[in-house]
Amino acid sequence: MAAAGTPSTTTRLSPLDVLPSPALLLWVFLAGAPADAQSPADSHLVAGAAHFRAGRFAEALVELQVARARGASADVEWYVAAALARAGRPEEALEAFARADREAPAARDALFDYYRALAAHDAHLLVLCAQLLERVAREGGPRLREQAARVRADVARALGAEPPRAAVEVLLARGEDAQRLGRLELAQAYWTEAGALAGRRADGHGARAALERLAALAAPDAGAPP
Amino acid sequence: MTPALAALLGAAGAACPQLPAAEAVDAAEAQAYLEVAEASEARGDAAAAAFAFAQAARHGADPGRAGAGLERVCAPAASSADALEQATARLEAGDCREVLRLLEPAPARRLPAAQLVFGICALEAGRPAEAEAALAQAESDPSLAGPARFYLALAAFERGEMGRARAQLAAAVRQAPQLEPAARPLAWLARRSGRLELSAAAGAAFDSNVDQAPGTTLFPSGSADGAADVAVEAKLAPLPPGGPWLRLDGSYRKLFRLGQFDCGAVGAGAGYALVVRPVRATASYRFAFTTLGQELWSLAHALAASLALRLGPVALSAGYQGTNRSFLSAEAAGFSGWVHGAGFEVAWSAGPWAVRGGYQLQRDFTAAPALGRLEHGPELGLQLAVAGRARLEAHLAVSWRAWDGVDPDLQVARRDTVLAGALGAEVDLTSMLSAYARVDGRYVLSNVAELQYGRLAAAAGLAFALGVW
Numbered sequence: 001m002a003a004a005g006t007p008s009t010t011t012r013l014s015p016l017d018v019l020p021s022p023a024l025l026l027w028v029f030l031a032g033a034p035a036d037a038q039s040p041a042d043s044h045l046v047a048g049a050a051h052f053r054a055g056r057f058a059e060a061l062v063e064l065q066v067a068r069a070r071g072a073s074a075d076v077e078w079y080v081a082a083a084l085a086r087a088g089r090p091e092e093a094l095e096a097f098a099r100a101d102r103e104a105p106a107a108r109d110a111l112f113d114y115y116r117a118l119a120a121h122d123a124h125l126l127v128l129c130a131q132l133l134e135r136v137a138r139e140g141g142p143r144l145r146e147q148a149a150r151v152r153a154d155v156a157r158a159l160g161a162e163p164p165r166a167a168v169e170v171l172l173a174r175g176e177d178a179q180r181l182g183r184l185e186l187a188q189a190y191w192t193e194a195g196a197l198a199g200r201r202a203d204g205h206g207a208r209a210a211l212e213r214l215a216a217l218a219a220p221d222a223g224a225p226p
Numbered sequence: 227m228t229p230a231l232a233a234l235l236g237a238a239g240a241a242c243p244q245l246p247a248a249e250a251v252d253a254a255e256a257q258a259y260l261e262v263a264e265a266s267e268a269r270g271d272a273a274a275a276a277f278a279f280a281q282a283a284r285h286g287a288d289p290g291r292a293g294a295g296l297e298r299v300c301a302p303a304a305s306s307a308d309a310l311e312q313a314t315a316r317l318e319a320g321d322c323r324e325v326l327r328l329l330e331p332a333p334a335r336r337l338p339a340a341q342l343v344f345g346i347c348a349l350e351a352g353r354p355a356e357a358e359a360a361l362a363q364a365e366s367d368p369s370l371a372g373p374a375r376f377y378l379a380l381a382a383f384e385r386g387e388m389g390r391a392r393a394q395l396a397a398a399v400r401q402a403p404q405l406e407p408a409a410r411p412l413a414w415l416a417r418r419s420g421r422l423e424l425s426a427a428a429g430a431a432f433d434s435n436v437d438q439a440p441g442t443t444l445f446p447s448g449s450a451d452g453a454a455d456v457a458v459e460a461k462l463a464p465l466p467p468g469g470p471w472l473r474l475d476g477s478y479r480k481l482f483r484l485g486q487f488d489c490g491a492v493g494a495g496a497g498y499a500l501v502v503r504p505v506r507a508t509a510s511y512r513f514a515f516t517t518l519g520q521e522l523w524s525l526a527h528a529l530a531a532s533l534a535l536r537l538g539p540v541a542l543s544a545g546y547q548g549t550n551r552s553f554l555s556a557e558a559a560g561f562s563g564w565v566h567g568a569g570f571e572v573a574w575s576a577g578p579w580a581v582r583g584g585y586q587l588q589r590d591f592t593a594a595p596a597l598g599r600l601e602h603g604p605e606l607g608l609q610l611a612v613a614g615r616a617r618l619e620a621h622l623a624v625s626w627r628a629w630d631g632v633d634p635d636l637q638v639a640r641r642d643t644v645l646a647g648a649l650g651a652e653v654d655l656t657s658m659l660s661a662y663a664r665v666d667g668r669y670v671l672s673n674v675a676e677l678q679y680g681r682l683a684a685a686a687g688l689a690f691a692l693g694v695w
Contacts, residue, residue: 040254040255058271058273058274058277059274059277061266061271061274062259062262062263062266062274062277062278062281065262065265065266066255066258066259066262066278066281069258069261069262070254070255070258088368089366089368124397124400164396166392166393166396167396169389169390169392169393169396170393170394170396170397170400172393173382173389173390173393173394173397174397176390177362177378181362
């Protein structure tokens, strides 16, 4: 059995597997629309969707970023984040999701939460993953809920046992690494997860360290290495 | 480099598009692609940057800017693939100096695998900051995250951050389970090591000739005894891998029958280690007193210095120790005085095997001139690490001893030859607990037949070690 904090497998979805998703479905559907009927930004969205559908995520990212530069709304940040999640860049995806949450909170939907959960899973942020999947279960359509349930079961198994000390320490260390690189949102995510895992241990190992780091992160000189 | 790491490196690679001709000129489009390309390049996403530069060229971007961008992203990638191939071969041959020369130019390290190889060798060369920066770049490639974290753990180990080292090792194994055999012994070592290390050992021992009774047998009648041993030690070294250190230690052996030979020792020492890879130099002072039976037996002040140089699989070291001993009993007072010892050693390691050879010299200047002596001779050792958790060791030494004066009782100038050998084994039972067993044999030949003696000693027990900071 996988130890807590040790994901085993992740269920991967194609956008076409999760039909009841208004925003992303619309975007992917655009891939079939004639490009000349769209604005400059839309044509890049269409191209991005085509690349995304074909599994060319680096190219999809470029088109989405060009779309943003050509006037697309901040909603595009959600697609960028989803593409990063699918490209196997979970930490960058989590940062992009945080940015999207800030800049276009209204565009969030259950499918984006699902991709965000997958990114959290791949970054070993299982408590965050479980929280996101709970929301997917509440807000997603039937097929998405079914897909999410598989990942939830995997995460629940991993979180079932008391997390080992090493799992907490890994998260604390990753947070410090992220802070050293100036990736403060990522550092916050790791330390929040470390605190949550520590709270599941009988001895609370690492809880104080996580709290201290989160408090320091909120301080004005939070960008400085510890 | 472990086979698992070699396999992971072999999986790394990159692809790049050709520079296309302008098809649909649109300055705004081209500019947007260029900006995204340059941002992707800055982020280290070569694949996205290459695609965006190509798209910019397709939309009529300034060929200089787009072409130069593609060249930066792609041409170096091709040359860095060549550099990586060469560097990986040199790494496998243990030639880190050449690896650093090949990968020193930043364009040669475009590929994450090149960052990994560079980081490994920068770490080996004692350039931890560069190593960690390179390894962090390598870590961004999911296929290399495991080995990158493995070596980041070693960097943390070097800095004495054992908690971080253990955490990185755990993460490395999660990313690349094939690294587990290499990571586990390191994780255990990290558990035992730190800025403050506490250790203790307890066991049983047997000595065939406690009182060094003369004779040609290893088991002279009435001289054998069993014993119980305990030892404790605390060492504080706050600025690893070098810097100052303090050490306290104590040991006691309680014999079951010959209580007059019960012996104990308590010591306190301080020193300084200067580490400038690949050189390590140390200087130290130690005070110790010993007991024999129920009495204080000796006091000793020791000054020591050593110099070690590691060149790939070969390590050279030399050292000196001067000890001023004061024996407190009247019958041993003549042995008081300075003992100067010096030696050098060459060690060579290959995989689990390590062999070392050296030569030792010791000069005693004693209070009683006739008891002074010069002893010197070679020694040879062989070590084998088994499955990362057990160590076997064999040791052989011979030395020749010449006494300064004529023995006042025997009226001869003594000449001795000392033959010594040992076999030892240590097995890690848990991250903090080991079992040990050791057999030592010693036979002293003398030109005075009555002073020959032999001795066989064995010891076994458990040892505990913990790094608490």
